[in-house]
Amino acid sequence: xxxxxxxxxxxxxxxxxxxxxxxxxxxxxxxxxxxxxxxxxxxxxxxxxxxxxxxxxxxxxxxxxxxxxxxxxxxxxxxxxxxxxxxxxxxxxxxxxxxxxxxxxxxxxxxxxxxxxxxxxxxxxxxxxxxxxxxxxxxxxxxxxxxxxxxxxxxxxxxxxxxxxxxxxxxxxxxxxxxxxxxxxxxxxxxxxxxxxxxxxxxxxxxxxxxxxxxxxxxxxxxxxxxxxxxxxx
Amino acid sequence: xxxxxxxxxxxxxxxxxxxxxxxxxxxxxxxxxxxxxxxxxxxxxxxxxxxxxxxxxxxxxxxxxxxxxxxxxxxxxxxxxxxxxxxxxxxxxxxxxxxxxxxxxxxx
Numbered sequence: 001x002x003x004x005x006x007x008x009x010x011x012x013x014x015x016x017x018x019x020x021x022x023x024x025x026x027x028x029x030x031x032x033x034x035x036x037x038x039x040x041x042x043x044x045x046x047x048x049x050x051x052x053x054x055x056x057x058x059x060x061x062x063x064x065x066x067x068x069x070x071x072x073x074x075x076x077x078x079x080x081x082x083x084x085x086x087x088x089x090x091x092x093x094x095x096x097x098x099x100x101x102x103x104x105x106x107x108x109x110x111x112x113x114x115x116x117x118x119x120x121x122x123x124x125x126x127x128x129x130x131x132x133x134x135x136x137x138x139x140x141x142x143x144x145x146x147x148x149x150x151x152x153x154x155x156x157x158x159x160x161x162x163x164x165x166x167x168x169x170x171x172x173x174x175x176x177x178x179x180x181x182x183x184x185x186x187x188x189x190x191x192x193x194x195x196x197x198x199x200x201x202x203x204x205x206x207x208x209x210x211x212x213x214x215x216x217x218x219x220x221x222x223x224x225x226x227x228x229x230x231x232x233x234x
Numbered sequence: 235x236x237x238x239x240x241x242x243x244x245x246x247x248x249x250x251x252x253x254x255x256x257x258x259x260x261x262x263x264x265x266x267x268x269x270x271x272x273x274x275x276x277x278x279x280x281x282x283x284x285x286x287x288x289x290x291x292x293x294x295x296x297x298x299x300x301x302x303x304x305x306x307x308x309x310x311x312x313x314x315x316x317x318x319x320x321x322x323x324x325x326x327x328x329x330x331x332x333x334x335x336x337x338x339x340x341x342x
Contacts, residue, residue: 017325028297042240049248054286057296059247063235069246077250082282085275087258092267101259108255113283162300163340167332169297170306173290174313174328180284181314182322188273192281200285201292212289216282224277228270 006130010137013118014145021175022114022142023149024168025053030153031160032057036064040154047150051143052112053172055080081213086116093123094131107132110139117179187230192223305338 026047033043038060050056055076062072087108094107119135126134153160160168184190196219203211265272290298291306298306313331320326 017328020325021328032297037235038240039237042237042244045241045244046247049244050251052251055247055251059243061295063240063243066235067243069242072243073246073250075250076247077253080251080254082279082286083251083254084258084261085279085282087255088262088265089272089275089279091259091262092265092272095262104259104262105256108259109252111255111258116279163336166297166301166339167336170309170332170335171328173287174310174331175324176283177287177310178313178317178324178327180280180287181317182324183280188277189280192277193284196281196284197288200288204289204293212282212285215285215288217278218281219285220276220278220281221274223281224270224274 004133006126006133007137010134010139011141012137013122013134014115014138014141017175018114018118018138018142019145021172022053022112023145025172026146026149027153027156028165028168029053029056030150030155031157031165032153033060033150034154034157036060038154040151043150043154044147047147050076051109051146052080052083075209078209078213082113082216083111086113087111090116090119090135093119094135096129096132098129099132103132107136107139110136110143112139112142113176114179115139115142117176117183120183121179186227188223188227190223191226192219195219195222301335301339305335308338309335 029047030043033046038046046056046059050059058075058079059072062075067075090111091104091108095104115135115138118138119131122134123131180193184193196215199215199219200212203215207214291310292303294301294306309331312334313327316330317323317327
C-alpha cells in the first residue's frame with residue numbers, strides 16, 4: 001500500500017516538535033479524563049476514534065453534564081466542523097491516480113490541525129506520487145502518538161501538578177498559532193488571520209456555539225475576496 | 235453515568251467528527267489545487283483555526299480557566315516576540331510561552 005521511504009519520511013517529520021506539541025495536550029487530556037472518572041479504556045477509545053481535541057473535551061463535558069446522545073453528536077460535530085474545510089483543502093494536495101478513493105477515507109482520520117499545517121509546509125518539496133504516503137506517515141504517527149500520550153496522561157495523572165498541567169495544555173494552541181504565523185506568506189491569509197482573531201471573541205458573546213465557525217468563514221471569505229487577484233503561493 | 239452510556243457517547247462523538255472528515259473527502263471530489271474554490275477554502279480553514287485559538291486564549295474552558303486573561307495575552311505576545319527574535323525557533327518560542335504563562339500565574 002505504501003512507498004515505505006515516503007511513509008518513513010512522513011513519520012520522521014512528525015517526530016519532534018509536532019509530536020511534542022500535540023502529544024502534550026493529549027497527555028493533559030488523559031489527566032483530565034482520569035480526574036473526572038473515566039476509565040483507561042474509554043480514554044483510549046476517545047482518542048483512537050475521534051482524534052480531534054477540542055471536540056473530545058466537549059464530548060467529555062457533555063457526558064459529565066448528562067447530555068443526550070444527540071446533543072453530544074451535534075455539539076462535537078459543531079466543534080470539529082473546522083475539519084471539513086481542512087479536509088476539502090488537503091485531499092487535492094495528496095491526491096494521486098495510484099490511490100483508490102477508499103484510501104482517502106482512511107487517511108482523512110489523520111487530518112487535524114498539526115498534520116494539516118505540517119503537510120502544507122512541505123508539500124511543494126515532495127513529488128505528487130509521494131504525498132499520500134508522506135501524509136499517511138506524518139498524520140498516522142501523530143495519531144498513534146496521541147493515543148499513547150492520552151493513555152500515559154491517564155496513568156501518570158497523579159504525578160502531574162496543576163502548574164505543569166496548565167503549561168502542557170497551553171503548548172498546543174501556541175503551537176497552532178506559531179504554525180499559522182509561519183505560513184503567512186499571502187496577504188489574503190494575513191487579512192483572514194487578523195479578522196478571525198478580532199471577530200471570534202466578539203461573536204463568542206453573541207452566538208457562543210456558532211461564533212468560531214461564523215468568524216472563520218467570514219474572515220476567510222473577506223481575505224479571499226479583497227485579495228482575489230493576488231498570486232497564490234501556498 | 236453508566237459505562238454503556240459513555241461508550242455510546244464516545245461513538246456519537248467519533249461519528250460526528252468522522253462525518254466532517256468524510257464529507258470533506260466527498261466534497262473535495264475532483265477539486266483542483268489551482269481553482270479559486272481551493273484557495274477560498276484554505277482562507278476559511280485558516281480563519282476557523284485562528285478563531286479557535288483566539289477563543290482558547292481569551293475565553294478558555296477547562297484547565298486554562300484557572301489562569302488570568304492578562305497572563306494568557308502576555309504569554310501569547312511573548313510567543314510571537316520570541317519566535318521572531320530567535321529567528322523562528324518554534325520549540326523555543328512555544329515552550330517559553332508556556333513557561334511564562336505558568337510563572338505569571340503561580341510564581342509572580
